Amino acid sequence: MVTNFLIYGLVNSAILMLSAIGFSLTFGLSGVANFAHGAMYLTAGFIAWMLINYLGLSPLVAMLLTVVLMGILGALIYRIILMPVRGIVLSEVISTFALGVALIEFFRWKGFTSFDFSLPPFVKGSIEIFGVTIDYQRLIIIGIALIIALFLWYFTHYTNTGLALRGMAQDEYTALSIGIESDWAAMLSLGLGAALASVAAVAILPLGIISINLGYEIFLIALAVSVLGGLESTLGLFVGSLILGYAMVIASTYLGPQWGQVVYLGAIVIVLAIKPSGLFGKYKELEERV
Amino acid sequence: MIEPIIKISNLCKSFGGTKATNDVSFELKPGEALGIIGPNGSGKSTLINLISGFVKPDKGQILFKGINITGMAPHKIVNLGIARSFQMSRPFYNMSVFKNLIIPISSPRARKLRGGKYGDLDEAAIHLLEEVGFERDSQVPYKEAGALPHGYLKRLELARCLALEPDIVILDELFSGMSMSEIASVVPLLERIKKEGKTLIMVEHRLTELFKIIDKIIVLNFGMKIAEGLPRDVMTQDEVTSAYLGSEVKTGA
Amino acid sequence: MRTNLSHRKERIDRGIKVRSDDIFVLASMRDLLYVILPKAIVILAMLILPLLKDVVGMYWLNVLVTTLVVILLALSWDLLASAGLVSLGQAFFFGVGSYIAGYLSFKFGWSPLFTIPTATLVGSIICALFLYPVLRLRGIYFGLITFALPLLLARLIEATKVLGGTEGMSALPPIPGMTGKLYLLMFVVLLTLFGFRRLISSNYGLVFQGIRDNDRAVIAAGYNIQWYKTQAVFIAALPATFAGAFVAHHFQFVGVPAFAMDYSILPLTAVVVGGAGTFIGGALGAVILMPLSEILREFGSLRVVIYSLLLLLFSIGLPEGLFKYVKRKYSQIERLTTMEEVKHD
Ligand SMILES: Nc1ncnc2c1ncn2[C@@H]1O[C@H](COP(=O)(O)OP(=O)(O)OP(=O)(O)O)[C@@H](O)[C@H]1O
Ligand SMILES: [Mg+2]
Numbered sequence: 001m002v003t004n005f006l007i008y009g010l011v012n013s014a015i016l017m018l019s020a021i022g023f024s025l026t027f028g029l030s031g032v033a034n035f036a037h038g039a040m041y042l043t044a045g046f047i048a049w050m051l052i053n054y055l056g057l058s059p060l061v062a063m064l065l066t067v068v069l070m071g072i073l074g075a076l077i078y079r080i081i082l083m084p085v086r087g088i089v090l091s092e093v094i095s096t097f098a099l100g101v102a103l104i105e106f107f108r109w110k111g112f113t114s115f116d117f118s119l120p121p122f123v124k125g126s127i128e129i130f131g132v133t134i135d136y137q138r139l140i141i142i143g144i145a146l147i148i149a150l151f152l153w154y155f156t157h158y159t160n161t162g163l164a165l166r167g168m169a170q171d172e173y174t175a176l177s178i179g180i181e182s183d184w185a186a187m188l189s190l191g192l193g194a195a196l197a198s199v200a201a202v203a204i205l206p207l208g209i210i211s212i213n214l215g216y217e218i219f220l221i222a223l224a225v226s227v228l229g230g231l232e233s234t235l236g237l238f239v240g241s242l243i244l245g246y247a248m249v250i251a252s253t254y255l256g257p258q259w260g261q262v263v264y265l266g267a268i269v270i271v272l273a274i275k276p277s278g279l280f281g282k283y284k285e286l287e288e289r290v
Numbered sequence: 291m292i293e294p295i296i297k298i299s300n301l302c303k304s305f306g307g308t309k310a311t312n313d314v315s316f317e318l319k320p321g322e323a324l325g326i327i328g329p330n331g332s333g334k335s336t337l338i339n340l341i342s343g344f345v346k347p348d349k350g351q352i353l354f355k356g357i358n359i360t361g362m363a364p365h366k367i368v369n370l371g372i373a374r375s376f377q378m379s380r381p382f383y384n385m386s387v388f389k390n391l392i393i394p395i396s397s398p399r400a401r402k403l404r405g406g407k408y409g410d411l412d413e414a415a416i417h418l419l420e421e422v423g424f425e426r427d428s429q430v431p432y433k434e435a436g437a438l439p440h441g442y443l444k445r446l447e448l449a450r451c452l453a454l455e456p457d458i459v460i461l462d463e464l465f466s467g468m469s470m471s472e473i474a475s476v477v478p479l480l481e482r483i484k485k486e487g488k489t490l491i492m493v494e495h496r497l498t499e500l501f502k503i504i505d506k507i508i509v510l511n512f513g514m515k516i517a518e519g520l521p522r523d524v525m526t527q528d529e530v531t532s533a534y535l536g537s538e539v540k541t542g543a
Numbered sequence: 544m545r546t547n548l549s550h551r552k553e554r555i556d557r558g559i560k561v562r563s564d565d566i567f568v569l570a571s572m573r574d575l576l577y578v579i580l581p582k583a584i585v586i587l588a589m590l591i592l593p594l595l596k597d598v599v600g601m602y603w604l605n606v607l608v609t610t611l612v613v614i615l616l617a618l619s620w621d622l623l624a625s626a627g628l629v630s631l632g633q634a635f636f637f638g639v640g641s642y643i644a645g646y647l648s649f650k651f652g653w654s655p656l657f658t659i660p661t662a663t664l665v666g667s668i669i670c671a672l673f674l675y676p677v678l679r680l681r682g683i684y685f686g687l688i689t690f691a692l693p694l695l696l697a698r699l700i701e702a703t704k705v706l707g708g709t710e711g712m713s714a715l716p717p718i719p720g721m722t723g724k725l726y727l728l729m730f731v732v733l734l735t736l737f738g739f740r741r742l743i744s745s746n747y748g749l750v751f752q753g754i755r756d757n758d759r760a761v762i763a764a765g766y767n768i769q770w771y772k773t774q775a776v777f778i779a780a781l782p783a784t785f786a787g788a789f790v791a792h793h794f795q796f797v798g799v800p801a802f803a804m805d806y807s808i809l810p811l812t813a814v815v816v817g818g819a820g821t822f823i824g825g826a827l828g829a830v831i832l833m834p835l836s837e838i839l840r841e842f843g844s845l846r847v848v849i850y851s852l853l854l855l856l857f858s859i860g861l862p863e864g865l866f867k868y869v870k871r872k873y874s875q876i877e878r879l880t881t882m883e884e885v886k887h888d
């Protein structure tokens with residue numbers, strides 16, 4: 001029982017972290033709160049599905065291709081939709097929000113709503129750990145979440161590109177003056193964010209069917225994890241997903257499945273109200289340069 | 291002996307690793323004018339932010355008229371009588387210039403001091419603008435503030451301070467970006483403010499003009515107060531010249 | 544050297560516009576017409592429409608109700624935005640108003656005459672209290688919390704089964720008479736519209752605008768901006784909670800849909816299409832969008848797609864919105880002029 005709880009809590013945490021990582025990265029690097037994050041996740045799922053079922057590609061190839069395609073799409077979205085309104089927070093939010101809703105509702109209209117829409121797992125089958133049966137896909141999700149977190153941390157702290165991007169996010173003008181081009185950086189961060197959203201999609205979606213409302217849910221989950229951990233903090237992302245992951249499992253086991261959503265929505269509201277910088281965020285009230 | 295109007299002791303503030311203000315103390319008597327100078331990044335603006343409450347100090351104490359205002363909310367400090375201008379003058383872009391002044395003129399403090407003559411606010415705003423050198427009959431006061439040239443913005447900043455009828459006026463690099471003639475027109479106004487008994491604190495890089503107004507001066511370097519005294523005495527000190535001319539920094543006095 | 548004649552369009556501000564932007568110096572009957580015609584047409588249309596039950600049909604009168612409700616939510620949005628608070632969840636205000644009115648009449652049998660004013664007032668206070676903690680933050684934090692709050696409240700009501708749970712509360716007493724109902728709604732819309740326009744250009748409203756443009760300068764003038772923002776939220780919540788309470792009695796039902804995202808997206812789209820900052824813009828947007836949305840109803844969720852694409856298009860392509868655009872055109876005369884082009888070769 002306890003091991004069951006521990007393991008499934010861990011799986012859930014990994015799912016949350018993987019879902020949130022793209023959103024958090026984009027926000028941390030370019031300051032864009034990508035409200036279309038969930039829509040990207042959903043789109044990735046459907047693209048992978050179509051590549052497999054219409055073009056008959058092998059699942060692995062289809063999934064890799066999806067990640068690449070989505071990365072390009074993310075960059076294009078920056079070029080076409082975000083660049084004209086860059087810097088105007090309201091317009092950035094509205095544009096990504098509108099795009100997200102348009103994508104999600106487009107799939108709904110096209111009738112992508114049935115049990116046929118699901119992705120195959122990477123590896124079928126399951127294994128028993130400490131007396132708990134767990135399928136390989138869930139283990140793979142934990143693995144991918146860890147690898148990506150490590151990669152990101154390395155990327156933003158030790159590679160030139162990553163450092164440049166972080167510099168950008170911290171002080172646009174200074175970064176500009178030492179030759180880091182802001183549009184390039186932001187485009188890259190959106191592309192990366194979209195690619196990560198699709199990694200999450202192809203890894204997580206095989207656990208169930210691709211349901212349209214995931215488009216909204218994933219965004220809210222990403223928001224909850226990032227807000228709790230502190231927007232733009234990698235460590236926060238990690239801890240935030242663990243807390244929320246276990247909290248959701250506890251709530252839905254003891255209170256009923258409908259409480260899972262209450263947990264992450266409640267987390268957004270409560271954290272913003274009480275400690276808006278989250279657990280590890282750097283936001284300080286008015287302590288900016290005057 | 292006259293009580294100091296403001297007394298600052300052992301003020302410290304770090305941002306991450308940088309000690310922006312490092313153990314700064316000074317006091318001013320009512321009607322005195324203080325100049326704060328120092329190289330770029332020496333912590334002048336931070337000191338002002340600490341006094342006006344926009345940044346909370348890590349350590350130290352600020353007494354204003356005997357009241358401890360350390361860490362108090364900035365709007366409360368204003369209402370006690372300390373007004374400040376900003377180095378980066380950002381107006382309310384979408385409002386006409388005189389409307390920019392309506393906000394400070396109808397603020398709690400100004401209303402209390404001026405009495406509640408609401409109808410006259412526009413007139414009062416235009417009058418204030420005239421005082422800081424906006425020509426009354428020109429179109430300028432009615433233009434959108436976003437369209438003003440830099441020198442005018444600076445004077446608008448000054449007017450915003452004066453509208454509050456403060457006891458202490460703190461000006462952060464008022465002269466920078468102003469033309470010679472603009473400065474020349476503002477200096478007499480500042481001298482008059484001083485004569486009226488207001489206390490002035492000015493951060494400046496334009497020393498010649500600054501010295502016409504102030505009584506004493508503080509030199510900051512790396513957040514520390516490295517000299518204090520009469521302008522002509524201070525400027526000849528070794529440490530000050532080296533801080534300005536950029537020779538090696540000596541630590542410890 | 545040769546010259547050739549060509550034509551180009553010339554735009555000239557109309558005389559009356561040149562003379563003054565908002566103080567009108569009337570020189571002729573034509574000027575007078577020019578100034579009051581747009582307002583008169585709108586007000587006349589509003590007065591006459593409710594009387595046309597037989598011509599327009601009940602169905603479209605209901606659309607009119609929805610349109611007016613969205614206008615109220617849009618006006619509320621615009622006032623918040625004037626104080627620099629960007630709301631992504633007007634459904635929050637709407638739902639709070641709805642539920643208070645619904646509960647009072649479901650549980651205690653109050654008549655709409657009492658529930659609506661109570662829900663408006665108490666609801667707005669509750670909204671202000673709820674949002675108070677985030678008002679000290681800048682940027683998108685206010686938007687995020689308003690986005691999450693209505694969703695959370697809906698899920699909470701479903702999960703805890705309070706306030707009627709998933710089924711909601713039905714069989715609420717209606718507001719009698721379609722015509723009277725519409726007049727009430729229109730009266731509130733006009734009151735809010737003109738009230739907000741006045742408010743925002745008053746000295747008090749200037750403080751709101753100041754907070755939007757440069758909050759530090761407002762603090763430096765000695766204002767407690769958190770308190771002012773709280774007031775802005777309260778005032779802006781009034782029409783929105785009213786709309787919620789009104790709709791509760793109009794549909795004779797309150798349920799989780801009161802917190803649906805529609806009530807956040809529709810007013811937002813209306814404002815973006817019509818133009819923020821003018822109040823009339825949002826109203827214009829709603830008047831265009833809501834009937835359009837009815838016509839598109841048969842297309843199912845394609846309607847939402849079109850909606851969001853419009854939102855996207857206007858927010859990128861015409862950020863000032865339709866109203867300012869139309870207004871500018873209205874106060875200009877366009878005519879062809881001949882010009883001599885001189886070419887040196
Ligand atoms: N909000 C802040 N966050 C981090 N560092 C800050 C902040 N404000 C100031 N600093 C740092 O503190 C130091 C002092 O800055 P300050 O603006 O007070 O200098 P200054 O003397 O006003 O310079 P200048 O003449 O350029 O205006 C600088 O190193 C600056 O980078
Ligand atoms: Mg400075």
